[in-house]
Amino acid sequence: MFQQTDETLIKKAISGNQRAWNKLVGRYENVVYQYALRMTSNPADAKDLMQETFVSVCRSLAEFRGDSGFKTWLLKIAHFRCIEHYRRRKFFAGEDELANIDAEPEQACPELKLVENQKMNQILSIMATLPFEQKLIVELKVFQQLTFEQIAEQMGISGNTVKSRFYKSLDKLKILLESSYDAA
């Protein structure tokens, strides 16, 4: 079956075609929701984050030039919304302070039990143990499969810092994964 490209749907949505907008959202809402869920470890926050992301996308859709793929652009917006979300949660702390403030791992959200999937539960539990910056790098590297350079560009930090944080995350996750496999 013929599938319209993202660019076509974007053009149609900009010209006021609601069906095209719904198709575009339907194509990527799950990606954004999963991303938000992994980043927040809370289904309610993830839903809010997803909605905020699509509101931002809708507002800036006319400014999308197609230099990168729509998904990349969408996730970049989701990333900024996610940082804002964390800032709100941390009483509007500065971005530099964010890593320090978020150094303590989060408590697993009680709402996680709502997510019935065991794999996803495991992922969320593991991700919840990571500080925000490490969590973000793992998300972008493992789940979004971006290169270190792309992550560095998106986060505005050096590639070496990205790598070092990613390796630290893997070292931490290794222990958790081992223990979870042992338990299983």
Place this chain on the structure above:
Amino acid sequence: MTQHEDTRLEQLFERWLMAETLDESELLELKMHPVWSERMLAHQALSELSIGADESVATPQWNRDAAFEQYLAKPSWWRQQGISAAALCFSLFACAIMLFDIKVMNSDQGAQLTWSAQQQQQINQQFVELARINNQAIEEKLTSFEQEQKETTAELVSYILENSRDERKEDIADVVQMWQNQRNDDMQFLRQQFNDINYNIRLASQRSKEAYSRQSDDSDSSVAEE
């Protein structure tokens, strides 16, 4: 382990992360390394967890239309073009009114739009018509007033004449009456005087008679005596 060696292993790990094909020796080297092998396992485990996890978690229902309606929905044609066209028309109309001094005039034929020249001509015509109507009305009024005045004057004259005749009659009668009364009074007075005179005369004649008689008596007695 030298730093050079560590950098080489890191590069190998990066290539492995990018799913590049490594030589068996390179892969073995990574797998044999205590740190990098653990990292490989951790990444592998995480990647395995991520496979299929996305599909099984349903996206919750949310209002997709809200954002679209707020930012992307185009207003209907009449809101988009009709309002602006109407606004333009009103603006042009307002400019025309200002430039040509167009005014809405309420005449006998209903409301009329007129511009300054036409309006001036119309106003002049109205003034002439109004002046003619006014003159006619004034003339009619004057004529009727004059007629009324004449009638009133005639009535007044006849009334005065009639009234003055009666009054004169009454006055003459009063004068005659007064004269008669005066004459009666005079007659009465004269009669009274005549009576008084008569009385005085009679009294005087009586007194003279008495005196004469008394005198004659005296003379008789004196004669007698003599």
